[in-house]
Amino acid sequence: MNDKLKAYFRTDHLPHIWCPGCGNGIVTAAIVRAIDDLGWSKDDTVFVSGIGCSSRAPGYLDFNTLHTTHGRALVFATGVKVARPDLNVIVITGDGDASAIGGNHLIHAARRNIDITTICFNNNIYGMTGGQYSPLSPTDSFASTAPYGNADRTFDLCRLVEAAGASYVARGTTYHVTPLTNMIRRGLEKKGFSFVEAMTACPVYFGRRNKLPTGVDLLNWQRDNAVPVSRAAKMEPEELAGKIVIGTFLDVEMPEYTETYERLLKEHAADRSGE
Amino acid sequence: MGETTRRLMQGNEAIVEAALVAGCRFFAGYPITPSTEIAELLAARLPQAGGRFIQMEDEIASMGAAIGASLTGTKSMTATSGPGFSLKQENLGFASLTEVPVVVVNVQRMGPSTGMPTAPSQGDIMQARWGTHGDHPVVAMAPASVGETYEATIKAFNISEALRVPVVILLDEVIGHMREGVEIPRAEDIQLLERKGPSTGPADHLPYADDGTGVPEMAPFGTGYRYHVTGLFHDETGFPDMSNATADTLMRRIMGKMERHRDVYEWTETTDTEDAEVLLVTYGSPAQAARSAIRRARREGMKVGEFRVVTVWPFPEERLRQLAGGVREIIVPEMNLGQLRLEVERVVAGRARVSGINRTDGDIFKPDEIYAGIREVYGGER
Ligand SMILES: Cc1ncc(C[n+]2csc(CCOP(=O)(O)OP(=O)(O)O)c2C)c(N)n1
Ligand code: SF4
Numbered sequence: 001m002n003d004k005l006k007a008y009f010r011t012d013h014l015p016h017i018w019c020p021g022c023g024n025g026i027v028t029a030a031i032v033r034a035i036d037d038l039g040w041s042k043d044d045t046v047f048v049s050g051i052g053c054s055s056r057a058p059g060y061l062d063f064n065t066l067h068t069t070h071g072r073a074l075v076f077a078t079g080v081k082v083a084r085p086d087l088n089v090i091v092i093t094g095d096g097d098a099s100a101i102g103g104n105h106l107i108h109a110a111r112r113n114i115d116i117t118t119i120c121f122n123n124n125i126y127g128m129t130g131g132q133y134s135p136l137s138p139t140d141s142f143a144s145t146a147p148y149g150n151a152d153r154t155f156d157l158c159r160l161v162e163a164a165g166a167s168y169v170a171r172g173t174t175y176h177v178t179p180l181t182n183m184i185r186r187g188l189e190k191k192g193f194s195f196v197e198a199m200t201a202c203p204v205y206f207g208r209r210n211k212l213p214t215g216v217d218l219l220n221w222q223r224d225n226a227v228p229v230s231r232a233a234k235m236e237p238e239e240l241a242g243k244i245v246i247g248t249f250l251d252v253e254m255p256e257y258t259e260t261y262e263r264l265l266k267e268h269a270a271d272r273s274g275e
Numbered sequence: 276m277g278e279t280t281r282r283l284m285q286g287n288e289a290i291v292e293a294a295l296v297a298g299c300r301f302f303a304g305y306p307i308t309p310s311t312e313i314a315e316l317l318a319a320r321l322p323q324a325g326g327r328f329i330q331m332e333d334e335i336a337s338m339g340a341a342i343g344a345s346l347t348g349t350k351s352m353t354a355t356s357g358p359g360f361s362l363k364q365e366n367l368g369f370a371s372l373t374e375v376p377v378v379v380v381n382v383q384r385m386g387p388s389t390g391m392p393t394a395p396s397q398g399d400i401m402q403a404r405w406g407t408h409g410d411h412p413v414v415a416m417a418p419a420s421v422g423e424t425y426e427a428t429i430k431a432f433n434i435s436e437a438l439r440v441p442v443v444i445l446l447d448e449v450i451g452h453m454r455e456g457v458e459i460p461r462a463e464d465i466q467l468l469e470r471k472g473p474s475t476g477p478a479d480h481l482p483y484a485d486d487g488t489g490v491p492e493m494a495p496f497g498t499g500y501r502y503h504v505t506g507l508f509h510d511e512t513g514f515p516d517m518s519n520a521t522a523d524t525l526m527r528r529i530m531g532k533m534e535r536h537r538d539v540y541e542w543t544e545t546t547d548t549e550d551a552e553v554l555l556v557t558y559g560s561p562a563q564a565a566r567s568a569i570r571r572a573r574r575e576g577m578k579v580g581e582f583r584v585v586t587v588w589p590f591p592e593e594r595l596r597q598l599a600g601g602v603r604e605i606i607v608p609e610m611n612l613g614q615l616r617l618e619v620e621r622v623v624a625g626r627a628r629v630s631g632i633n634r635t636d637g638d639i640f641k642p643d644e645i646y647a648g649i650r651e652v653y654g655g656e657r
Contacts, residue, residue: 013514043499059503059514064496067505069369075336079343080496082327083301087497108332269322
């Protein structure tokens with residue numbers, strides 16, 4: 001880590017708890033690089049996370065940091081943002097955290113288009129609890145609770161968030177770090193709800209059970225299966241099976257929640273003497 | 276400013292007006308009978324006071340949003356009823372452990388489950404104490420009238436700020452919807468307590484250090500104090516530490532601060548106890564019927580007194596123990612099948628006989644029923 005980026009970490013709380021080969025450090029570094037590019041102040045930025053391996057990232061970052069309950073990061077973040085719209089609010093969440101227990105909050109944060117950037121660390125598995133399948137585990141993949149293969153259909157979280165009303169939606173991988181960093185930066189800059197799904201490696205639980213036992217195997221898996229969104233548009237659904245579509249799915253300007261609320265108050269709650 | 280005023284209002288309205296006076300500037304909620312008026316009124320009133328309102332997607336979300344807002348230094352509240360109170364429990368425990376001030380209103384209705392949505396109950400007394408998992412500090416108050424609800428709401432914010440603890444206001448449907456005249460105190464007569472800010476600069480700030488009071492200093496997010504808040508056990512720096520020694524220190528501090536600062540939250544009322552042979556232990560709306568029953572019994576020469584608990588949790592153990600020594604019989608009227616009676620029995624520990632008068636049909640007590648209960652314990656002795 002170079003000195004410039006070091007300034008964003010709580011170096012006295014490193015080393016981190018993540019396993020060798022885990023991709024979480026790569027995503028965290030990409031977030032920090034994006035913040036550095038934008039020159040955001042540490043004092044004015046709040047990180048909020050849920051529960052899981054990935055949700056431990058804010059503890060290592062020298063910002064205002066809030067490690068909440070499983071699946072609920074977005075609701076705490078919403079409270080922070082509504083009370084202090086001037087602060088930058090970033091949510092870090094795992095694939096299980098965001099899509100299973102926290103799925104409803106994800107829908108509604110996107111629907112409100114509240115100015116929060118959510119980075120979902122997608123390792124296709126519940127890492128923290130030891131490798132159970134998540135809604136983002138591929139069908140047929142193996143997990144501790146899917147010893148005969150996962151019968152669930154896998155979930156495209158980007159499509160969900162797009163349909164729910166977000167302003168920015170993208171997917172990147174830890175193999176393609178520079179585009180991932182750019183996506184995160186774009187998400188941070190965007191006024192409105194932004195969602196970046198970062199494909200990341202859990203060699204210990206996802207990899208080992210699925211014949212990709214090391215971090216490098218999983219990076220190569222990302223490289224070999226990634227399809228840019230422009231190319232994917234020309235491919236048949238059968239060709240896309242098992243592929244990871246990467247790139248920007250949505251980048252639009254839409255009214256943001258806290259601004260809309262302020263506007264309505266100006267228009268309709270003129271009498272502020274109620275105090 | 277100036278004079279006290281008298282206003283006719285509902286219990287739910289008293290919550291709203293008092294919360295605004297107490298400095299509440301954020302509310303997150305989800306509609307549920309019989310608490311909905313609180314959200315409806317605050318949606319209009321909060322912005323007028325410079326505050327912000329949001330209707331969340333459920334009660335879990337409302338609880339979390341209120342905690343998030345509080346971390347920015349904004350006094351925050353949420354309100355709900357039975358089923359919603361159940362949903363709030365996990366995040367309520369988060370507030371207990373991370374010591375984030377927040378006020379939670381629960382206008383109790385008949386449960387379990389959807390139960391009888393518009394019927395009053397006091398069935399959540401034990402849930403208010405033990406609803407979330409683990410030992411945890413929490414305060415719960417059960418005012419007995421609309422006027423007292425106003426007072427209790429201001430006090431709830433004060434307690435929450437002073438001790439960094441979640442405070443639950445337990446109304447019941449009767450008080451939530453009852454209209455009564457409320458004496459609004461003059462602004463200068465209202466004492467407000469605020470959370471204690473940091474006494475050092477950011478570099479030296481230890482967000483969970485005990486400064487000798489058991490209540491750590493609290494810096495708002497976004498003011499240069501960059502610290503970590505986690506629901507994992509943590510040391511005084513706020514960072515996770517899973518050592519047994521840290522866990523023990525943390526748990527004993529957050530429980531100990533409650534024991535130590537009883538003066539901040541303890542609130543009981545005693546009436547006619549000097550010569551009492553029979554003592555009614557009351558809380559919430561049944562206290563009103565109990566009061567008339569006691570007056571009637573007194574007129575007929577029965578020596579009956581009342582010990583009313585407004586702050587139910589932590590329970591006023593010492594005070595009840597003293598009173599219990601002087602009476603032979605204690606009666607606990609409750610709109611449940613005897614929840615607080617369990618606590619009364621534990622504290623009284625055989626000093627007096629304890630019985631209950633209980634309703635669990637969704638209807639309220641009539642003074643006659645409580646009077647009959649008093650008569651019964653007097654039996655033929657008189
Ligand atoms: C209410 C609740 N249910 C379950 C858990 C247990 N739990 C902790 S982390 C986790 C899943 C984490 O998976 P994911 O969100 O994908 O994050 P990862 O660990 O893979 O980064 C679960 C189920 C919990 N902490 N709280
Ligand atoms: S279990 Fe998986 S996700 Fe968790 S730290 Fe280890 S490799 Fe990373």
